[in-house]
Structures are given as C-alpha cells and as structure tokens.
Amino acid sequence: MKKFFRFSDKTPVLPLGSSTRPWREGGDGVNRQPGYHQPGYHIRDKDLGKIHKAACVGDVARVQQVLLLRKNDRNDKDKRNRTALHLACAGGHPAVVTLLVEWKCQLNLCDSQNRTALIKAVQCQQHECTRILLEHGANPNLVDITGNTALHYAVLVQNISIATMLLSHNASIEARGEDDLTPLLLAVRENKQQMVEFLVRKQANIHAVDKMKRTALMLAVTYESSSVVRLLLQQGIDIFAEDINGWNAEDYYHLLYSTSSDGNQAKGQTSLT
Template identity: 65%
Template sequence: MKKIFGYRSEKGESPLDSSISLGRDRGHRRTSFQPGYHTRDRDLTKIHKAASVGNVAKVQLVLLLRKNGLNDKDKKNRTALHLACANGHSEVVALLLEKKCQLNLGDSENKTALMKAIECQEEECEALLLEHGADPNVTDVNGNTALHYAVFCQNVSLAAKLLSYNANIEARNEDDLTPLLLGISERKQQMVEFLVKKEADIHAVDKMKRLKKKRSTKMLLMRGD
C-alpha cells in the first residue's frame, strides 16, 4: 500500500494535523483516508477553535454567549464535533452530545464525526458517539461506511464496537467492496480473519475474482492480444 505523508507547517495550523492519503489505482476510484484535519485559525469560528484544542470551558462559554451555534460548520463543512473527534477530545465530545448536537452531519467529503473518530483511532470518542445514537451506516462520498474505515485502519476493537451497534457487515462502497473485500484488497489480514469470524459473506470474494478476470479479459481485447 502506497502511503503519502504530508505534514503542513503553515503558521496557525495545528501540529496534530498531519495527514495520510492512502490508496492506489486498481482500475477503480481511489479511496481517500485522511486521519486528522488540516486546520488554519483564520478558517475556524470560535467554537471550532475551542473544540479542536479540547477547551471545554471555552466551548461552553461560546455556546452560552451564542457566539456560535452547536452545529455551525466551518469552510470545509466541519462541525465542532468533527474537530473534537479527530483530535480525541472526548470531554468536548461528551459536552456537545449533552447539548444534543447533530450526530450524523457530513464534512466536505460527507465524513461523519464517527468516521473521523475511527480514522484517527479515537476509541473513546467512537464509543460516546455510538452510545448516543450515531448511525454507523452513513456513507461518505465514495460510499464507505464507518466499518470500511475501521478495516482500512486495521483496528479490530473499533470494528467490533461498530458491529455491536448494528453496522452493516455487507455494506458495499462505490467500488463494490464490502468491508471484507476491502480487507482482502488492502491485505489487512487481521481484519479479514476477524470479519470471517463475524460471518461476513465469504462468497463475495468469488464475485470480486470474477470481476477482476472480466476486467483483465476486456483490457486484453482492447489491446488486441
């Protein structure tokens, strides 16, 4: 798996915002996984800034003074909940949940706060969100669910928690990959073994093999081989 690490040091950006863009061209859409968020102070409102650094008191004050709304979005459609989850600030997450924030709003890639918690492997934030009713089956712009993200991160604990809250183990993204097929495609052996034990449909593997064979044959015909 090719990994592209990009660390941005522009003034005003959080040091926790290093990102990873993962994926490779297999003849289908590239899937983007980007733990953390690039943030710049000038792009954030008061509540976003406070949430991103875990300042619970400041978040409370901003809401009390109505400087920002609970579900306000920044320029990239991120809510305070997105930023708190991405940075692992569970106390801020708990406060926002107590205030009845919306749980399933998507950012510019339609990633929910739950997806960001999983991308960044923040288990406490994931648990809080699920306990308060976050939907594990919302899809991002590429059709990935939270379980697809857990598989890509190869985090069995995160995946197990999702399944305990009725995550769809057979959900297919826009590349027609279930979490199991994604695990096989990305060589996530531990996750593949876990999903098989959880009775993921192993027959889906045959479909993937037939699809690859069909694509290979088509390419040969186009080349005239």
C-alpha cells in the same frame, strides 16, 4: 494521544510540535489504493469559528462558554462544513464530544467529504470518541464521498476493537463501499489478515463479489495473500466462481504463477487445491 491536525497561516490554533502528526487530508487517495485517505483535517485559522478553535484543542471550558454566550451554535459549520463535533473527534477530545452531545448537537452532520463525526473518529482511531457517538445514537451506516462507511475505515486502519463496537451498534457487515467492496473484500484487498479473520468469525459473506464480480479468493490470489487464500479455502469458498471476464480463481492463480521463460513453474506452485 494522537494528533491529526496541521495548521497553516501565521496564527495556528494548535502549534505544530514533535507530538503532532502533520496529516493533511485531500479529496484523492494518497497511498497505493484509492480507499486510503489521510485521516485528519488540515486546519486553517481563518476557516474556523470560535467554537471550532476551542474544539480543536480540547478546551471544554471555552466550548461551553461559547455556547452559553451564543457566540456559536453547537451545530455551526466552518468553511469546510465541519462542526465542532467533527474537529473534537478527529483530535481525540472525548470531553468536548461529551459536552456537545449533552447540548444535543446533531450527530450525523457531514463535512465537505460527506463524512460524519463518527467516520472521522474511526479514521483517526479515536476509540473513546467513537464509543460516545455510538452510545448516543450516531448512525454507523452513513457513507462518505467515496461510498465507504465507518466500518470500511475500521478495516483500513485494522482496528478490531473499533470494528467490534461498530458491529455491536448495528453497523452493516455487508455494506458496499468504494469499488463495491464489502468490508471483508476490502480487508482482503488490503491484505489485512487479522481483520479478514475477524470478519469471517463475525460471519461476513465470503461469497460476496466486487463490481468486477471478483470474489475474496480472487483478490487474495491477486495480492498474493497466501494465508488469506488458505483461510478462505478452509471456509469453503467457491473456487470456480467467475468474474465478468469469465475467469475463476484458478485462472488468476495460473496467471500469477505462469510458467517462466526457462520453463520452470514460478515459485514451484501448481494449483490452488
């Protein structure tokens, strides 16, 4: 089971150990692209209520006791606006998720990053938690602080199984996220070839453009995704569509493979066609 918690303070709720991945979430991107965010939560004991502590470690009996004794409400938030549902989903505790759902918790509440429990479950690749939420009506099309939906995060982690679930529960395949990217454009930009192929099979719009009016083909050329370039060409993408600067995919291609100083064409490439 994946663990996505890191604790501070002298009395951690969940001890750090060899099986714990010390992810820490920040407000900014942490990898080469701004769309990447560490998936888990940074947990501090002093931020949490009784129900949050129990949810973090998957203690179903304790969560139920807290609810029965009314020490916390099922929808109570901690100091970072996280509910017990958020924490259970991030930690991969489907039994706790099921209990909270049975207690009619609100499924679409947002944390301080405007992320729902569903987005956290997808970010942390918690398949069962994702399934439970979707089957009980969680909204897959809500956006977080970056503008990304749960499907965008399924793309980032290249989890086709979760993406399939989301689409089967009416997730928008054309949702616009960070930088005005659709899931397909994001998959191309991140060179997630399997996800690109999956989304194309699901009839994602290959002619969508980002905020710079760049097509999937332009992005594939820019990031040197030759297999994606071939796939898009096979699908009949427009080579001559222009971005906001009047450049088309051929222009991107020739810029990338421009003539080297010794007069030889770089990498022996001459054309997209």
